[in-house]
Amino acid sequence: MKDVTSIRGALEYLDQKGEILHVKEEVDPIYEIAGIEKSFEKGPVLMFENIKGYPNFLDIGNLFGRREPIADLFSVDDPNKMKFKFVDALRNxxxxxxxxxxxxxxxxxxxxxxxxxxxxxxxxxxxxxxxxxxxxxxxxxxxxxxxxxxxxxxxxxxxxxxxxxxxxxxxxxxxxxxxxxxxxxxxxxxxxxxxxxxxxxxxxxxxxxxxxxxxxxxxxxxxxxxxxxxxxxxxxxxxxxxxxxxxxxxxxxxxxxxxxxxxxxxxxxxxxxxxxxxxxxxxxxxxxxxxxxxxxxxxxxxxxxxxxxxxxxxxAAGLEYACFDLLREATFFELAERICPGFCVDVNIPDYFKWGSGVIFQVRKERAQEEGFQRNILLSALADAPGMRMAIAVDEDVDIYCADDVMWALESRVDPDHDILRLAREMRGIAAQPIEIRQSGVGGWEGGMAFDATKPYHKRHHYQRPHYPVDKINLKKWFTEEQIKKVQAMQTEYGRSLARTGR
CATH class of the missing domain: 2.30.110.10 (Electron Transport, Fmn-binding Protein; Chain A)
Incomplete structure (x- = not known):
């Protein structure tokens, strides 16, 4: 039975699942541990068992770099749904x-x-x-x-x-x-x-x-x-x-x-x-x-x-914020839910947004009266998370977990004259961003961008994506399981996303 109430219980479970790589040779805290962790980023949890100068200690790294093992630890079937477990925790x-x-x-x-x-x-x-x-x-x-x-x-x-x-x-x-x-x-x-x-x-x-x-x-x-x-x-x-x-x-x-x-x-x-x-x-x-x-x-x-x-x-400049962003995604989803209940379908903070720099909202417009709520949400997100530099809204037909699909939506649905939104300058930001001016001991806000990459409701029929019949065939009729896996391993992330959805 797994114990999530202590790091020792969690590590014991993750070790049983083969998620921990034990480093038994001596490592130096000066450069070596950081070099190993960076080399194996987004890989297994690392357990350093022989630390130069510190024989009585263990050290772990890359603990939160991948969502899959953490989802398993907390009994969530889909890693992308962990944010909704945090939404429930916010409310209860x-x-x-x-x-x-x-x-x-x-x-x-x-x-x-x-x-x-x-x-x-x-x-x-x-x-x-x-x-x-x-x-x-x-x-x-x-x-x-x-x-x-x-x-x-x-x-x-x-x-x-x-x-x-x-x-x-x-x-x-x-x-x-x-x-x-x-x-x-x-x-x-x-x-x-x-x-x-x-x-x-x-x-x-x-x-x-x-x-x-x-x-x-x-x-x-x-x-x-x-x-x-x-x-x-x-x-x-x-x-x-x-x-x-x-x-x-x-x-x-x-x-x-x-x-x-x-x-x-x-x-x-x-x-x-x-x-x-x-x-x-x-x-x-x-x-x-x-x-x-x-x-x-x-x-x-x-x-x-x-x-x-x-x-x-x-x-700090690594990718362990993959799991640190779970609650942040939940708070953005809750923000959107309070502005327009049922309008926001999902939220994602990809690795390239570096923990606090951006967010992607996926929304569903069901009637003309909901047009524009995506902009309320985008500007509220920028104002309510000081220091964030980019917020994006896309429709349900865009895969928010695939950077290529999000970029395709930006390219094909954003009118630069109307759909790029900015907050006023000289609001409060964070000094960690090099582009921001240091003011009186804190960062100054030197601009953030919001992109409304959603289909205009009254012109939505102009944006009909194709749907290939991937859901109507069973590849096992023609190919072995091994052949299918080999082909999928060849595919790019975007290829796998389109193959999954048929778009």
């Missing part, structure tokens, strides 16, 4: 549960803390400012109101043994707290490494703001997705909670903004950030991230499991 959350004892506190270290010496934090590339940790999930509880939980991913650089820089974009929930509502306060926090997979997916999601607003119970969404409450335990040294089934937990404080620190020694010496010069590490947009002056994280305790704690190495 299961609040977290407080427990007294927890696996994450089997070992508690409060003295002589030296995080870089304790944990196998990697160096991603030769351009990096140091060994950057992107794997910890920051947990805040009861910040805006009683019962709220905010869990997130943010880059952390330990410039000292027990203190680090932590970058939080203002448009995020933790960022709004750090920049605005609690900017002058010392905030208790925990950083949870390898919590239950559902919590990790929620932490990696860049939520649509009005669907998951400030003060939401994000762990309740994770609980709803996994079908059981996320268990929390009181932290040992700060007034905060840790995720009980996490592998490793850092307890500590976000220091007030008056104690902000630069993310690298180079930027500190310069006293300024220089785009393209003061590089930090690879960011999700696909470019090197710039070093900023950010909040300081002080660590008061490190707790962990006793037997072989499992670290997690995620490549």
């Amino acid at each position: 959350p299961i609040p977290p549960k407080i427990v007294k004892d927890a696996p994450c506190q089997e070992v508690v270290i409060t003295k002589d803390i030296d995080v870089p010496a304790m944990l196998p934090i990697i160096k991603h590339t030769e351009f990096d400012a140091g060994r950057i940790m992107g794997c910890g999930n920051q947990l805040l509880t009861d910040i805006y109101r009683k019962g709220d939980t905010n869990i997130s991913f943010n880059r952390i650089h330990f410039r000292g043994k027990d203190w680090a820089s932590i970058s939080t974009a203002q448009i995020t929930h933790i960022g709004m707290m750090a920049f605005k509502t609690h900017r002058d306060k010392r905030i208790p926090i925990t950083v949870n490494i390898n919590p239950p997979p559902a919590a990790g997916i929620v932490a990696g999601t860049w939520n649509v703001r009005t669907i998951v607003p400030h003060g939401s119970d994000e762990l309740g969404i994770a609980g709803g997705f996994q079908g059981a409450p996320i268990e929390l335990v009181k932290a040992r040294t700060v007034d905060a909670y840790a995720i009980a089934n996490a592998e490793i937990v850092l307890e500590g404080y976000l220091e007030p903004t008056s104690e902000n620190v630069w993310e690298s020694e180079e930027a500190e010496k310069l006293g300024e950030a220089r785009q393209g010069e003061t590089n930090f590490f690879p960011e999700w947009v696909g470019y090197m991230g710039t070093t900023w002056k950010v909040r300081k994280l002080t660590v008061t305790a490190v707790t962990m499991r006793k037997t072989k704690p499992i670290f997690y190495t995620v490549l």
Whole structure:
């Protein structure tokens, strides 16, 4: 029986299914782990069992890169339907549960803390400012109101043994707290490494703001997705909670903004950030991230499991956001559903949209009165997800999981004079996008695009696609199973899509 409430239970199941590649030879956290993960991107989960300098730890990578094994883990038949399981979790959350004892506190270290010496934090590339940790999930509880939980991913650089820089974009929930509502306060926090997979997916999601607003119970969404409450335990040294089934937990404080620190020694010496010069590490947009002056994280305790704690190495500029985008897709679907119920059929965030840069809506126009709702949805999506640069709407006859079919729709259905929509400039965006201007410590919005690639309802008969009778034949009448599979292996993604639909 599979256990999805801990990373160990999930890995045990995935290993039984042949989804884990065990790396038994020694690997160095400096470049080697990152190089192996990048080489096997969108491949199996990697389990590093012999880490140079860290004999008591395991490390995993590529955990969320492919949706198929995660769908199997959570008993969803079609990986593309996992978003609808998250839609249900949004509507039916299961609040977290407080427990007294927890696996994450089997070992508690409060003295002589030296995080870089304790944990196998990697160096991603030769351009990096140091060994950057992107794997910890920051947990805040009861910040805006009683019962709220905010869990997130943010880059952390330990410039000292027990203190680090932590970058939080203002448009995020933790960022709004750090920049605005609690900017002058010392905030208790925990950083949870390898919590239950559902919590990790929620932490990696860049939520649509009005669907998951400030003060939401994000762990309740994770609980709803996994079908059981996320268990929390009181932290040992700060007034905060840790995720009980996490592998490793850092307890500590976000220091007030008056104690902000630069993310690298180079930027500190310069006293300024220089785009393209003061590089930090690879960011999700696909470019090197710039070093900023950010909040300081002080660590008061490190707790962990006793037997072989499992670290997690995620490549920020990699493709692990394939599963982090599941909840984001769900929030976009819910946004569309609230604007016009039943109008949006499906939502997809392909790999090429790099986690937070775009979204594709598939819609069904059933009557003339519904014409135009796709534009309401497109502009709402751009405004409600600051920093997103592209939103596309297509009809039901377009395969939103095939880039070629989406490009065909853009080419054949978009009138450049009427169907390319833009939001106003100088709205808030995110500074990770190189094209955006840095303004007063945050990104400025320098333009996003929406493409209405749907058929005009009153001219829909002009856009009739052909339908070849693939559904009326059985290829096994003429070919063996082996021959069919061999031909399908030869076909391009677009060829397989058209062969499946007959278009």
